[in-house]
Amino acid sequence: MYPKKTHWTSEVTPELHGSNVVVAGWVWELRDLGKIKFIVVRDREGFVQITLKAGKTPDHLFKIFSELGKEDVVVVKGIVESSKIAKSGVEIFPEEIWVLNKAKPLPLDIWSETPDLATRLKWRSxxxxxxxxxxxxxxxxxxxxxxxxxxxxxxxxxxxxxxxxxxxxxxxxxxxxxxxxxxxxxxxxxxxxxxxxxxxxxxxxxxxxxxxxxxxxxxxxxxxxxxxxxxxxxxxxxxxxxxxxxxxxxxxxxxxxxxxxxxxxxxxxxxxxxxxxxxxxxxxxxxxxxxxxxxxxxxxxxxxxxxxxxxxxxxxxxxxxxxxxxxxxxxxxxxxxxxxxxxxxxxxxxxxxxxxxxxxxxxxxxxxxxxxxxxxxxxxxxxxxxxxxxxxxxxxxxxxxxxxxxxxxxxxxxxxxxxxxxxxxxxx
Amino acid sequence: MYPKKTHWTSEVTPELHGSNVVVAGWVWELRDLGKIKFIVVRDREGFVQITLKAGKTPDHLFKIFSELGKEDVVVVKGIVESSKIAKSGVEIFPEEIWVLNKAKPLPLDIWSETPDLATRLKWRSxxxxxxxxxxxxxxxxxxxxxxxxxxxxxxxxxxxxxxxxxxxxxxxxxxxxxxxxxxxxxxxxxxxxxxxxxxxxxxxxxxxxxxxxxxxxxxxxxxxxxxxxxxxxxxxxxxxxxxxxxxxxxxxxxxxxxxxxxxxxxxxxxxxxxxxxxxxxxxxxxxxxxxxxxxxxxxxxxxxxxxxxxxxxxxxxxxxxxxxxxxxxxxxxxxxxxxxxxxxxxxxxxxxxxxxxxxxxxxxxxxxxxxxxxxxxxxxxxxxxxxxxxxxxxxxxxxxxxxxxxxxxxxxxxxxxxxxxxxxxxxx
Missing domain, CATH: 3.30.930.10 (Bira Bifunctional Protein; Domain 2)
Structure with missing residues (x-):
């Protein structure tokens, strides 16, 4: 059983530096820079960056990362660290990740504002x-x-x-x-x-x-x-x-x-x-x-x-x-x-x-x-x-x-x- | 033009003794004891007693009283007095009464709980x-x-x-x-x-x-x-x-x-x-x-x-x-x-x-x-x-x-x- 969400992504701020949090949401973006990998998780209130770093992050999470796709449903438990590089000034170093559901490729592009109204309404959810x-x-x-x-x-x-x-x-x-x-x-x-x-x-x-x-x-x-x-x-x-x-x-x-x-x-x-x-x-x-x-x-x-x-x-x-x-x-x-x-x-x-x-x-x-x-x-x-x-x-x-x-x-x-x-x- | 309601009936309390108020609502009850006459006015929040007293109340209000019927729509401007007799511990001595609409006798008894459900729903308003x-x-x-x-x-x-x-x-x-x-x-x-x-x-x-x-x-x-x-x-x-x-x-x-x-x-x-x-x-x-x-x-x-x-x-x-x-x-x-x-x-x-x-x-x-x-x-x-x-x-x-x-x-x-x-x- 996965743990309960403790914070909305928007609540994960630099003031929480050093705290343990649980966030839950959807994979918005995956970036693989080799020894360092990022998962951007979206929930209703915003985004938060999850950072996987060789030597710091448990090994099995790299395997999970390698199988993740956009819009997969995840729960992440980890430690907040303030960051000068991450967009919101904060990142989470994960201790555990639960993949609660997989997503197929979406029928429309939600990462840009390009789809027309009819397409949007057809795939409204x-x-x-x-x-x-x-x-x-x-x-x-x-x-x-x-x-x-x-x-x-x-x-x-x-x-x-x-x-x-x-x-x-x-x-x-x-x-x-x-x-x-x-x-x-x-x-x-x-x-x-x-x-x-x-x-x-x-x-x-x-x-x-x-x-x-x-x-x-x-x-x-x-x-x-x-x-x-x-x-x-x-x-x-x-x-x-x-x-x-x-x-x-x-x-x-x-x-x-x-x-x-x-x-x-x-x-x-x-x-x-x-x-x-x-x-x-x-x-x-x-x-x-x-x-x-x-x-x-x-x-x-x-x-x-x-x-x-x-x-x-x-x-x-x-x-x-x-x-x-x-x-x-x-x-x-x-x-x-x-x-x-x-x-x-x-x-x-x-x-x-x-x-x-x-x-x-x-x-x-x-x-x-x-x-x-x-x-x-x-x-x-x-x-x-x-x-x-x-x-x-x-x-x-x-x-x-x-x-x-x-x-x-x-x-x-x-x-x-x-x-x-x-x-x-x-x-x- | 009639003045604006300043108080719900439930807000007319003994603490307002001596204040000028305007209440608005419906004639719930009329009582004529000769030199003293009472109008009980109902609004959404409760009731208040309006007291007309010979020598104290302007004469033309007695004429208005004599023509009032139950459920007539009234606005009353008057002075609050605390009272040991009135039910809510308070009464209003009117300075002016506006009758904004007359009511015919109601098609059901709203003064008791006797009407059956079908009658109530037929005349729901x-x-x-x-x-x-x-x-x-x-x-x-x-x-x-x-x-x-x-x-x-x-x-x-x-x-x-x-x-x-x-x-x-x-x-x-x-x-x-x-x-x-x-x-x-x-x-x-x-x-x-x-x-x-x-x-x-x-x-x-x-x-x-x-x-x-x-x-x-x-x-x-x-x-x-x-x-x-x-x-x-x-x-x-x-x-x-x-x-x-x-x-x-x-x-x-x-x-x-x-x-x-x-x-x-x-x-x-x-x-x-x-x-x-x-x-x-x-x-x-x-x-x-x-x-x-x-x-x-x-x-x-x-x-x-x-x-x-x-x-x-x-x-x-x-x-x-x-x-x-x-x-x-x-x-x-x-x-x-x-x-x-x-x-x-x-x-x-x-x-x-x-x-x-x-x-x-x-x-x-x-x-x-x-x-x-x-x-x-x-x-x-x-x-x-x-x-x-x-x-x-x-x-x-x-x-x-x-x-x-x-x-x-x-x-x-x-x-x-x-x-x-x-x-x-x-x-x-």
């Missing part, structure tokens, strides 16, 4: 061994933690709402049908209606979970299954929610800053600076775009190109606020002049989050449904909840994969997703 | 206003946070794996079909294969998300959509994982203990005491059951009744370990004598979690598939991953709703689920 991916998905976990911390601080409780539903949230969006025993149901496109209902009891709720859009988009920033961060709060309006979102984005960026060194070593260019996030009125945005020569009329939605163009005025992160009511779903609260108490959060030109103050009176809600050609009778079970004490409320929905891609500087949301589901991809 | 439900689901959020804290401490990163898949995880279980554009896919019954694959890159991963079982069970402890807490770790075995699970259960119980007062006030009997969790060998369990007169042969699975019977020996929380290999899925590592490195975590007779050391060699895995009548060719994309450096690994899957129900003393897992999905229920 092997591709995830790539140091850049380890950095991205370790950071993703830290970001999730930071997001939840902000939500807890703001008095939100975490909930899980069903993903199998009987009606569309918004009437319009395309849904994936599910055979639920004897009937047809659908995969939820958003927890919108549930989270609104929950403001009447739990007041401030958030959920982080999958959402589904059966849209035939095939772009760099659409997925058909994505992770949605949703929040909704009673007794708040869209400005209160933007305050929370601003705090959230800043917290996430400072989380990224703590691992910036690792991300930059992996070739990424994370967003590390942010000041106050500007809140840009829709009218002003349209005016600016016209000045830039874009053909846009009041009432039109902005496209990605336009949103990118606006970064030259407002920086990489800004809110667009007060969209025309006609552009937003039925549950959005109106403001004067056919506008609405709504906003989008734009990062590097991509809409990452969206939200609004919601309608909290049944009669107004029915009115807004009818304006959009929706039949209130189809929403009766939702509307009924508004009869029993619905508070004013507001919230947001945020695409986690988009947030991750935007903040880490990834050019395709699929790079920010472990196993993406898109128009043509449902495996691995 | 109203039912969730019940103080017991507010306590249960606030505690659920705190438990989720405690679970993640343990996983972070143990070096796990949080992941999200797809819920739309093309093949069954285990061959056997029944799946819900999804129409994914031009093809049929399925809802994932478990992240088992993905989390195992991820041990070859991210090493220690956990996921908290929905899982689907198209089984026609209709019991107090089965759901067709449930929240699964999954973990998997490279370079660990089943004993290491049971150590982590034991730490997790203890952390969760100490989290519950911090809110025990609230849960007990709501009529719940949470589990608050736990010492070392015994690890009971399957052979010993079978022997005990035979002594108790149960008809069970070596190789049989235990049922709920048997698991409950064993609590008299081992207490309410125990592990059953070393199940016959034939009872466990193909990815379970064998032990000598046709047994396996597997375990279940049993709480109050219900299987709450399950796990094992997994097979990490491709040839053994294919062998185990064949023994169970599964065709390895159907799992080729999963098996291929085992060619590229799969480490030894182990993990668990835990049913969050069951854990919550068991630890809070709820007699049906549906009480531990916001909007349950079962054999006959797909709405609300």
């Amino acid at each position: 092997a591709d995830l061994k790539r140091p850049r991916n380890l950095a991205v998905f370790s950071t993703a976990s830290a970001i999730l933690r930071a997001i939840r911390d902000v939500m807890y601080e703001e008095g939100f409780v975490e909930v899980f709402t069903p993903k199998i539903i009987v009606t569309s949230t918004e009437g319009g969006a395309e849904l994936f049908p599910v055979m639920y025993f004897e009937r047809v149901a659908y995969l939820s496109q958003s927890p919108q209606l549930y989270k609104e209902q929950l403001t009447a009891s739990l007041e401030r709720v958030f959920e982080i979970g999958p959402a589904y859009r059966a849209e035939k988009h095939n772009t760099d920033y659409h997925l058909n299954e994505f992770i949605s961060v949703d929040a909704e709060a009673a007794f708040m309006d869209y400005n209160d929610i933007m305050d929370i979102l601003e705090k959230l984005v800043k917290r996430v960026i400072s989380t990224i800053t703590t691992v910036a060194h690792r991300l930059e070593e992996a070739g990424l260019k994370p967003l590390l600076e942010i000041s106050k996030i500007p809140r840009v009125d829709y009218d002003e945005a349209v005016e600016r775009l016209r000045q830039l020569g874009y053909s846009i009329s009041w009432g039109d939605d902005l496209n990605v190109e336009m949103q990118k163009a606006l970064t030259k005025f407002y920086g990489p992160v800004y809110f667009l606020v007060h969209f025309p009511a006609s552009l937003r779903p039925f549950y959005t609260k109106r403001k004067e002049g056919d506008k609405s108490e709504s906003y989008d959060l734009i990062i590097n030109g991509i809409e990452v989050a969206s939200g609004a103050t919601r309608v909290h009176r049944r009669d107004e809600l029915e009115e807004e449904m009818k304006r959009r050609g929706l039949d209130p009778r189809l929403f009766e079970s939702h509307l009924a909840v508004f009869d029993y004490g619905m508070p004013p409320h507001a919230g947001f929905g945020l695409g986690f994969n988009r947030l991750l891609a935007a903040l880490l500087g990834l050019d395709n949301v699929r790079h920010a997703t472990l196993y993406p589901r898109d128009r043509y991809r449902v495996e691995p | 109203a039912d969730l206003k019940r103080p017991r439900n507010l306590a249960v689901f606030s505690t659920a959020s705190a438990i989720l946070r405690a679970i993640r804290d343990v996983m972070y401490e143990e070096g796990f990163v949080e992941v999200f794996t797809p819920k739309i898949i093309v093949t069954s995880t285990e061959g056997g279980a029944e799946l819900f079909p999804v129409m994914y554009f031009e093809r049929v896919a399925y809802l994932s019954q478990s992240p088992q294969l993905y989390k195992e694959q991820l041990t070859a890159s991210l090493e220690r991963v956990f996921e908290i998300g929905p899982a689907y079982r198209a089984e026609k069970h209709n019991t107090d402890y089965h759901l067709n959509e449930f929240i699964s807490v999954d973990a998997e770790a490279a370079f660990m075995d089943y004993n290491d994982i049971m150590d982590i699970l034991e730490k997790l259960v203890k952390r969760v119980i100490s989290t519950i203990t911090t809110v025990a007062h609230r849960l007990e006030e709501a009529g719940l009997k949470p589990l608050l005491e736990i010492s070392k969790i015994p690890r009971v060998d399957y052979d010993e369990a079978v022997e005990r059951l035979r002594q108790l007169g149960y008809s069970i042969s070596w190789g049989d699975d235990l049922n709920v009744e048997m698991q409950k019977a064993l609590t008299k020996f081992y207490g309410p929380v125990y592990f059953l370990v070393h199940f016959p290999a034939s009872l466990r899925p193909f990815y379970t590592k064998r032990k000598e004598g046709d047994k396996s490195e597997s375990y279940d975590l049993i709480i109050n007779g219900i299987e709450v979690a399950s796990g094992a050391t997994r097979v990490h060699r491709r040839d053994e895995l294919e062998e185990e598939m064949k023994r169970r009548g599964l065709d390895p060719r159907l799992f080729e994309s999963h098996l291929a991953v085992f060619d590229y450096g799969m480490p030894p690994h182990a993990g668990f899957g835990l049913g969050f709703n069951r854990l919550l129900a068991a630890l809070l003393g709820l007699d049906n897992v549906r009480h531990a689920t916001l909007y349950p999905r079962d054999r006959y229920r797909v709405e609300p």
